[in-house]
Amino acid sequence: MSSNLPASGPQLAGSTTTAGRGKRPRPPFGVSTVSLLAVLTALFSLVPLGYVVYMTVATGWDTAVGLIFRPRVGELLMNTILLTVITVPACLILGVGGAWLVERTKLRGHRWWAVALAAPLAIPAFVNSYSWVSAVPSLEGIWSGVLIATLSYFPLVYIPAAATLGRLDPAIEQSAASLGLGPWAVFFRVVLPQLRIAMSGGALLVALHLLAEYGAFAMIRFDTFTTAIMVQFQSTFNGTAGNMLASVLVFLCLILLVLEVRSRGNARYARIGSGAQAKAIRLPLGAYQVPAQLGLLALTVLAFGVPVWFVLRWVVAGGSEVWAADEFLPALLQTLVYGAVGALVTTIVAFPMAYLAVRRPSWFSKMLELSNYVTSSLPGIVVGLAFVTVSIRAVPGIYQTAGVLIAAYVLLFLPRALVNIRSGLAQAPKELDEAAQSLGKAPLVAFFRVTLRLSAPAAAGGAALVFLAIVNELTATLLLSPNGTKTLATEFWSKSSEIDYTGAAPYALLMIVLSAPMTYLLFQQSKKVAGQ
Template sequence: MPHAGAGQALPVPVRRPAFSWAAGLALGVTILALLPLGFILWVGFQTGWPTASALIFRPRVGELLINTSWLVVIVVPLCTLLALALAWLTERSDLPGARWWSGLAAAPLAVPAFVHSYAWVSLIPAMHGLWAAVLVSVLAYFPFIYLPLAAALRRLDPAVEDTAASLGLTPWAVFRRVVLPQLRLPIWGGALLVGLHLLAEYGLFVMIRFDTFTTAIVDQFQSTFNGPAANMLAGVLVLCCFVLLGLEAGTRGRERYARVGTGAARMPSPAKLGPWMWLCLLLPLVTALLSLGVPLVTLGRWLIAGGLEVWRWNEILPTLGQTMVLAIGGALITVVAAVPMAWLSIRAPGRLQRVIEACNYMVGSLPGVVVALALVTITVRIAMPIYQTVVTIFLAYMMLFLPRALVSLRGGIAQAPVELEYAARSLGRTPAQALWAVTMRLAAPGAAAGVAMVALGITNELTATLLLAPNGTQTLATAFWSLTAEIDYMRAAPYAFLMVLLSLPLTWLLYAQSKKSAGR
C-alpha cells in the first residue's frame, strides 16, 4: 500500500450533505416556478366540477381544440420534412454554396413569429385561416428542427452507411434504414419545440385571424376578465402541453448509436446530385425567399415609404431603453436563480435533482399566457402590492426562460474542475464562496451565453409582457403589437426592425453552437 511521502498533502475529502444549501435554493425556486400549475389546479377545484365541466365541455372549446390539433398535426410534419431535406442537402450533398444555404436556413429564427405574420398580412391583406397559419408557422419554426438535424448529420459516422451499402442496400434504403433511425432524437426534440411554440404563440395567429387556445385565453382575459373561463381554457392548454411532452418522451426510443470502436469517425463523402443539382437548389432558394425575403422586403418597403418620419426617436428610444432594462434585468435574475440547480446537475446528480430539474423544464414549456394569467390572479388576490410591478414581470420571465439559462450554465460548470472547488473549501471557503469565487469565474462564458439567450427571449416575448407589465411600460414587442392592432404597419416597422436586429446575436449563437457540437 503506498504511503504519503514527506511534504505530500493528502487530499481533503469534502462531504456533501444529503440536503445541501444548493438543493434548498433549487427547491425554493422550483416551488415558486410551480405556482402556475398549482394555481390552475386550485382554480379548477374551487370552481367545482359542474361549473368546470360546463366551461370545458362546450362547443367553443371543441372548436379551439380542433383548430389547435389540426395546426400541430399539419405544421410539425411539414417542418420536419422541410428541415430534413435542407439538412441533408447542406450537410451530405455537393450542393453549391452549402455553407451559405446552411446559414440562411437558420436565419429565420432572427425574425419573431409575429413579425413573419405581420410581413405576410401586410403583403396579402386577405391572408387568413388555417392554411395561412400553416404557411407562416412552417416558415417561422422549421429552423428549430433544422439546427439539431444538421448537427446530427455532421456527427454521424459514414462507416455504418458504407457497411449497409456493401450489403446491397440502395442509397434510399441506406438512408431509410440506417441514417433516419439515428436522427430520431433531434427530430423528436425539434418537433417538440415546434409543437410547444404552436401552443404558446399568440401574435402570429391573431394577425392571421386563426383562433387557438392562446388567442382565446388572451381575448377572454382582456375583454371580460372572466377568471374561471380563462383558467379552464388554460387548463386544457396545459394538458395539451403535457400530451406533447409525453409523446416525445415515449416515442423517441432508447437506442444507442454512439461509436464504440477505436479510431475516429471520418467525414462523409458528399452525395453527387448530378443533373438534379439545379432542381435541388430551388428548395433552399425558395425557402430563403419566403422565410427571409418576404419579411425583409416588407420591412424595407414600409421603412422606405415612411421615411425618416416613422423613426420617432422620442418614442422609440424610451421603448428600446425599457426593453433593454427588462431584458437584462430579467436575464440576470433568471441566470442567478438557475445557478444552484445547474450546480446540482453537474456536481451532485441524484433523484431529487432530476425531479427538480424536470419540474422546471415542464413549467418552462408552458405558454406565457398561462403563466401570466396565474400570476395576475394570484397577485390580485393575495399579493396586491406587487400587482403589475417589475417584480411580477421578472418572476414570469424567470419561470418562462429558466430552462435556457440551465442549458448554458450546465455546460459552463461542467468545464470547471471540481478539484478547484475542493481546494477552495479546504482553505476555509464556504461552499457558496467556493462556487462564486472559483466555479462561476470559470463558467463565465456559459453564464454569459445564458444571459444573452434569456435576454433575447425576453425581448421578443409578447403575451406575458402584455398582461403583466407595469402601466406605462412598453417594450419593442408590445409597442409593435399596439401599432399593428391599429393597422398602422408603417409606424410599426421600426420596432420590428429593431427586434430583428437584436435577435441576430441569438441566431448566430445557436448556429455557432450547433457547429461546435458537431466538431466543426
C-alpha cells in the same frame, strides 16, 4: 428561438465522477443552502400549474364540465389539432431535408446555406405574420396559419438535425452502402433512425410554439386556445371561461411532453470506441443540384426574404417621422433593460439547480430540474394569468410591477440558462475546486475563482438566449407589464393592431436586428455541441 427543453445528459453525469478517488468539493454555500435554493426555485416554478389546478377545482365540477365540453372548445381543439398535424410534419420535412442537403451532400455553398436556413429564427412569428399580411391582406384561416407557422418554426427542427448529422459517424452509412443499399435506402434505413431524438425534440418545440403563439394567429384571425384566452381575459378579467380554456391548453402541453418522451425510445445512438471519427463522404447531387439550390432559395426567400423586405418597405414608406426618438427610443431602452435584468436574474437563479445536477446528481436533483422544464413548456399566457391571479389575491401591492414581470420571464426561460450552465459546470473539473480548497481557500472563494470562471462562457451563452427570448416575448408582457411600460414587442403589437403598419415597422426591424446575433450564437452552440 427558440429552445426550452433539456438536452440529453449522460455525459454530464459521467463528467462528475472521479473513479472513486478524492472528495467531493464542498459547495460554495453548503449542501443544505444550495439544495434549499434549488427547492425554492422548483416550488416557485410550479406556481402556474398550481394556479390551473386551483382554478379548475374552485370552478366546481359541473361548471367546469359545462365550460370545457362545449362547441366553442371543440372548435378550438379542432383548429389546434389540424394546425399541429399539418405544421409539425411540414417542419420535419423542411428541417431534416435542409439539414441532410447541407451536411451530407455536395451542395454548392453549403456553408452559406447552413446559416441561411437558421436565419428565419431571428424573425418573431408575429412579425412574420405582419409581413405576410402586408403582402397578402386576405390571409386568414388554417392554411394561412400553417404557412406562417411552418416558415417561422422549421429552423427549430433544422438546427438540431444539422447538429446531429454533423456528429454521426459516417462509417455506419459507408457499411450500409457497401452492402448494396442505395443512397435513398441508406438515408431512410440508417440515417433517419439516428435522427429520432433530434426530430422528436424539434417536433415538440414546434408543437409547443403552436400552442403558445398569440400574435401571429390573431393577426390572421385564426382562432386558437391562446387567442381565445386573450379575448376572454380582455372582455372578462380573470373570467371562469378563460381559466377553463387555460386548463385545456395546459393538458395539451402535458400530453405533448409525454408523447415526446415516449418517442425517444431506449436505443443508444452514441459511438463507442477509440479512434478518430471518419470524415463524412458527401453524396453528389448531379442533376438534382439545380433543383436543390432553387428549393433552398425559395424557402429562404419565403421565410426570411419576405419578412425582411416588407419590414424595410414599411420603414421606407414611413420616412424619418417613424424614427422619432420620443417614440421608439423608450421602447428600445426598456426592452434592453428588461432583457438584461431578466437574463441576469434567470442565470443567477439557475446556478444552484445546475450545481446540484452536476456536482450532486441524484433522483432528487433530476425531479427539481424536471419541474422547471414542465413549467417552461407552458404558454406565456398561462404563466401570465397565473401571476395576475396570485399577485392580486395574495400580494395585491406587487400587481403590475417590474418584479412580477421579471419573475414571469425567469419561469418561462429558465431552462435556456439551466442547460447551458449545466454544460459549463460539467466541463469545469471538480478536482480543481478540490485543489483550491485543499490549499486553504474557502468554498465560496474557490467557487468564484475556479468554477465560476470556467463556466462563465456557457453561462453567458445561456444569458444571451434568455435575452433573445425576452426581446421577442409578447403575451406575458401584455398581461403583466406595469402601466406605461413600452417594449419593442408590445409597441409593435399596439401599432400593428391599429393597422399602423408604417409605425410598427421600426419596432419590427429593431427586434430582428437584436435577434440576429443571438440566433447565430444558438446555431454556433449547436455545432459546437455536435463536436464541429
